[in-house]
Amino acid sequence: MNECHSWLACDDIRHLDVGELIGFGAVKHVYQTSWQNNTMAVAFLNNNNYSADFLFGIEVLKQLGWSKYIVQLIGFCEEVPVFLTEYHPAGSSVNVDIIFGNDSHSLSQRFQLCIDYVKILAFLHDSPAGPLMMCDSSTLVKTLEQYLLTTSGNLVLNDVDSLAKVMEGGTVCGHRELKGDFVAPEQKWPFDGDEYRTERMPPYSEKADVWKIPPVCSFFLGKSDGARALHYHLHNMHRRCREKEPHRRPSARELLRAYETLNWSYFGKKAEEKEEL
Ligand code: ADP
Ligand code: MG
Ligand code: MG
Numbered sequence: 001m002n003e004c005h006s007w008l009a010c011d012d013i014r015h016l017d018v019g020e021l022i023g024f025g026a027v028k029h030v031y032q033t034s035w036q037n038n039t040m041a042v043a044f045l046n047n048n049n050y051s052a053d054f055l056f057g058i059e060v061l062k063q064l065g066w067s068k069y070i071v072q073l074i075g076f077c078e079e080v081p082v083f084l085t086e087y088h089p090a091g092s093s094v095n096v097d098i099i100f101g102n103d104s105h106s107l108s109q110r111f112q113l114c115i116d117y118v119k120i121l122a123f124l125h126d127s128p129a130g131p132l133m134m135c136d137s138s139t140l141v142k143t144l145e146q147y148l149l150t151t152s153g154n155l156v157l158n159d160v161d162s163l164a165k166v167m168e169g170g171t172v173c174g175h176r177e178l179k180g181d182f183v184a185p186e187q188k189w190p191f192d193g194d195e196y197r198t199e200r201m202p203p204y205s206e207k208a209d210v211w212k213i214p215p216v217c218s219f220f221l222g223k224s225d226g227a228r229a230l231h232y233h234l235h236n237m238h239r240r241c242r243e244k245e246p247h248r249r250p251s252a253r254e255l256l257r258a259y260e261t262l263n264w265s266y267f268g269k270k271a272e273e274k275e276e277l
Contacts, residue, residue, distance in 0.1 A: 008035065008075025013082055018042060023092065025145065027053050027161050032087060040074055041087045050161075051081070057161030058083050064127075064160065069120045071148060071158040088156070090149035094141060096220055099149055104226030108267040109153050111230065114217035115259050116155035117147070121213070121252035124163065125206045133206045135173035136162035139182050140215055170203030184211035185244055207246035213255065214238035233262055 012035070019032035022041060027050040033042040045054045058076050061083070065073035076083035090099050096113065100106035124132040136159060137143040146159035164171050177196035178187045186204040189196050217234070221227040237258050243249050250258070260271035 005074075007073065008084060010077035010079060013042075013075055013077045013080070013084065016042065016084075022087075023145075025159065026050060027057070027159075033084070035074075035084070039087045039089075041085045043083050043085065045081055053161040054081055057159070060160040060163055061085070067123065069116075069123050069157055070160065071156050085158070088148040088150055088158075090151060092145045092158070093147040093149055093155060093220070094144045095149060096144075097222060100222070102222050102224055104224040107221065107224065107226040107230060108263075108269065110221050110227070111259075111263060111267065112153060113149075113155050113220040115256070115263060117216055117220070118213060118252050118256045118259055120147070120155065120157050121206075121209050122256050124157075125209070125252050129165065131166040131206045132163045133166050133171060133173065134162075134209050135164045137182075137209070137212060138178050139180060140219060143182075143212060143216060144219065166206050167203070170205050172198055172201045172203050173208075174198075182212065182215065184208035184246070186246055205246060206252075207249050210241050210249045210252060210255070211246075213241050213252075230266065233266065 016033045016035060019034070021029065021031055023030045024046060027046055028043040029046045030041050030043045033040050043054075045051055055078060058073075058078065058081070061070065061073040062076075064070045071088070072086040074084040074086060093113065096110065100110055121134070124134065134143070134146065134157075136146060146157065147155050148158045150156060162174070164173055173187065175198045177189050184204070184207070186202070187208050189201065191200070194200075214234075217238070218227075218231070221230060237250070237255060241249050241255065263269045263271070
């Protein structure tokens with residue numbers, strides 16, 4: 001995207017040809033399309049039950065899509081509903097191994113993805129409107145699918161339709177019981193034997209996102225010998241993210257500083273002088 005243009009509107013979008021399917025989830029079907037010879041991604045609603053989530057996603061992109069941490073919004077038409085975003089040919093961050101291969105050469109680029117991931121979380125958690133938590137992240141793969149790899153080797157958040165604002169006393173993600181190894185302990189139903197009821201579920205904070213950082217970063221680093229050596233240096237930081245008590249975990253911002261210090265001492269890479277959004 002090298003030119004400024006106002007968001008495309010219904011009239012521009014209606015006439016676009018829809019190309020190949022590039023991905024789908026519970027809420028969206030995403031296809032390739034082209035506007036004035038630029039390839040783009042066009043997202044359609046997949047299931048009418050999720051129309052509110054889809055429209056909420058457009059609203060969030062309107063508000064946050066200017067940030068370099070979030071996929072760029074190109075246009076939308078709420079009547080259809082449909083929206084256009086910048087197309088990232090490398091696809092979601094599940095594809096890290098396909099893009100980088102599995103040797104130690106790519107380790108510093110792979111660690112950059114860990115840094116980007118924590119930067120994105122710090123950006124969401126420090127949002128001026130109050131902390132935002134990434135709710136559609138109940139498994140590792142699901143979490144990875146919400147982020148895209150850019151051709152410059154960075155990560156951007158793509159799926160914003162289930163970001164939740166964290167209220168004073170905390171928030172509960174969605175209306176279904178969360179289970180499995182990946183979710184934070186406080187996200188699990190604590191009343192064994194009783195049937196799950198969202199209203200009774202104790203609310204929790206964005207520290208649930210911090211709990212999930214170590215497995216996501218480990219996935220990005222891969223399984224090379226170099227990754228194993230780097231893990232040794234990450235061990236203490238990652239152990240703190242896995243504290244059972246959420247308040248004992250570091251903030252994403254604190255972890256970002258620690259990652260950047262390590263990036264400097266290990267790879268000789270300096271953090272960006274000025275925090276660019
Ligand atoms: P859902 O809200 O249904 O989960 P997502 O927004 O997560 O939908 O998109 C589903 C998948 O489509 C992503 O995991 C990714 O593989 C692909 N995708 C979505 N948008 C883009 C894009 N702009 N460029 C490349 N791939 C995309
Ligand atoms: Mg998704
Ligand atoms: Mg979604």
